[in-house]
Amino acid sequence: MKTLAALREEGHTLYDQFIQKILNLRGIIVTAKEPSESCEICQGPMRVQKTFRHEGRTISHGTFQVHETIWVCAGKCRHPSGKLVTQRAKSVSQCIMPNSIAGYDLMVSVGCKRYLDHLQREEIRAELREKHAIEISCGEVTRLEKCFLDYHARLHYSCAEQLKAALYNEGGWPMHVDATGEHGRGTLLVVMAGWKKCVLGSWKIATEHSELILPCLRDIVQRFGPPCAAMRDMGRAITLAIDELVLEMGINIPVLVCHEHFLADIGNDLLETPHSELRALFSRTKVRPKLRSLVRDLGRKIGEQIGEARKAVQQWQSIAEANHRIPEGQNGLAVVRSMAQWTLDYKADATGLDFPFDRPYLDLYNRCVITLRALDAFLRIPPDDRKVVSAAKRLHRILVLVSCEVPFFQAVRRLRHRAALFDELRDKLRLASELPENESEDDLNIMRDNFDKWISGIKKRRPERGPSEDIRNAIDTILKHADKHGNNLWGHIVPLPEYAGGGIRLVSR
Known part of the structure; x- marks a missing residue:
């Protein structure tokens, strides 16, 4: 071992000498x-x-x-x-x-x-x-970054004819257009060739307006040829720009709405109000700050024995006996702390798709209820340790606010009913999980039939009168979006020309 350590030390010395010689040049x-x-x-x-x-x-x-x-x-x-x-x-x-x-x-x-x-x-x-x-300065790094982007853009556009030929030989290219940005920081507009999955152009524009978007789309069509289909979001500016572009080109191509944007728009309209109410309730009752304070206090009491306490918690979790109890002493405090921390880790239930596909405050509510039920069971036969019982009751007092206040119950009930409708729609469009990699024409036809049947079904489920006003409004919201964008939801099957081998190809949804 000493020899190995000496060899590594000698290697570091030689490396330092080598770097110094380079610096001397x-x-x-x-x-x-x-x-x-x-x-x-x-x-x-x-x-x-x-x-x-x-x-x-x-x-x-x-x-x-x-x-x-x-x-x-x-x-x-x-x-x-x-x-x-x-x-x-x-x-x-x-x-x-x-x-x-x-x-x-x-x-x-x-x-x-x-x-x-x-x-x-x-x-x-x-x-x-x-x-x-x-040695270069921070300012020089920033300047070189911008130069890199400038040269990269020049190289990209200098190869436009080769890219145009490659896209033509494939039978054309579906134009995917999207714009995103933060408030007050402009908008990034991107045009992508769907089948090649390569970005053909990107621009930083002041705002998402059709008069600013249309010249960018014209430039792309001039450089790379007309697309065989267009995929867009539901924004008014991009909709007007693409409609005007298709009219100028004088060709009949399908103009499609992105299914994920369609779902996100419906989800925001359905779930934003009850989810915001739930967020405001958690903010007013200060449940999360109180839980974080409890976790910190128990962590200080456990102190340097946190490693042993963590092992004790894992061992306690593996017990499957009927009369399961919270242990005493430091291990009991660690168990209560782990229950509070598990409640705070509600973001682990998210899928990473953000709201409205994830409902973080509904996940927090669900974890609060689960932890509260567990505490009710454990406190029926409390441990013989006053400090552990005190910590468990403190956690119970924090969480009981969630279950005993009527506004929590009302907001959660509305959110769950609306989320159930939204998840049904996701399932019909097969976006409840990851997209299938190789969808076929039959898959799209079956999906469209199921979607149409589901829309007809919720029309029949819509209550005409009575106390179900919230569900009636939720169904009306879905039907309004379906009527407005239904014609652009389908048409992903694109026939290929004979020179490209004929047949069909599907545009990504």
């Missing part, structure tokens, strides 16, 4: 004076304009100083912009960006670390310093 000066070519305008000779020293930083060469010679046309030819015709040394211009000391490979490295590896600026600086002995 930063003072090296190289000369870049290459024979000039003829002027690109008059084909005449070039003469030396100036020789100057500047710094360069690249992944391949590290940090260095270069004496570079700049050549200028002897006849003083000028570009249309008015600038003199000059030539730089190719060995420098091919590795260092114009008006910069950073190399192309450094720019690509920073861009990949930021947008692919999701590193922060300080993390990027530290990695460049440790691995390549290159």
Whole structure:
């Protein structure tokens, strides 16, 4: 073991010496004076304009100083912009960006670390310093990130003809359009080719307005050809922009509504009000802050014995006897603490799809009720430890607010009834879980039949009068959305042209 430790220590020493030698190369000066070519305008000779020293930083060469010679046309030819015709040394211009000391490979490295590896600026600086002995500022990292995006966009659009040919050979491309953004920070508009699953264009626009969206869609169609279908959300701006684009193109293509957006819109209208009421009730009763305070207090009492207490809780949870009781002493406090913490961990019940597909405050309510029932059972035969009983009763007092207040019961009942309708709709559109990877034409036809039958069914279930006003309003909300967007929910089957092999292909829902 001592030998292995000594070998590792020697390896670290050699590595540090290697890095130091690389750092010592930063003072090296190289000369870049290459024979000039003829002027690109008059084909005449070039003469030396100036020789100057500047710094360069690249992944391949590290940090260095270069004496570079700049050549200028002897006849003083000028570009249309008015600038003199000059030539730089190719060995420098091919590795260092114009008006910069950073190399192309450094720019690509920073861009990949930021947008692919999701590193922060300080993390990027530290990695460049440790691995390549290159020092750059935070501002330079930001500038190189923007340069990377600019060059990436140029490369993308320079390959537009090849991409257009590839999309055409596949039989066309379905246009998926979506816009998202935070309040006050603009909107990101994205157009994607559905079958290729590649982004064809993205823009930062001031607001989601059809007059700003339509020019972007026109640009994409001009570069990559007309789409064979269009998939959109239910926003008014994108709807108007796509309808206008289809009218301008003069072709008949299906314009579809994204099923997930359709569900999310209905879910927000159905569940937002009762879910907000439930959130306000939890905020007013301060259930979560009180639970967190209890967990902290019990954690302090357990102290350094938390490891042993955790094992005791796991062992207690594995007991399956009929007369299951809360233990005494530190283990009992740990059990009460674990019950409070489990109640606070209600977000573990979420699927990650966010509201309205997840209802976090309904999950919190359910966990509160389960924990309260468990406490009622355990306190019927309490442990012979006053501190443990006191902690359990404190937890009971916190949670009993949830079950004894009428507003909680009313909000939860409304939310559950509406959520049941919403989950039925999710099931009919097969979005209650993950989408099937390979849906067929028959799958879509069966899904449409089931959806139509379900819509007809809830029309019959709709109460005309009586105390069921909330369910009546919920059903009316669903029917309103189905009537408005029903024509755009179906049409995912796209026939392929003969040159692409014929047959059909489905647009992703």
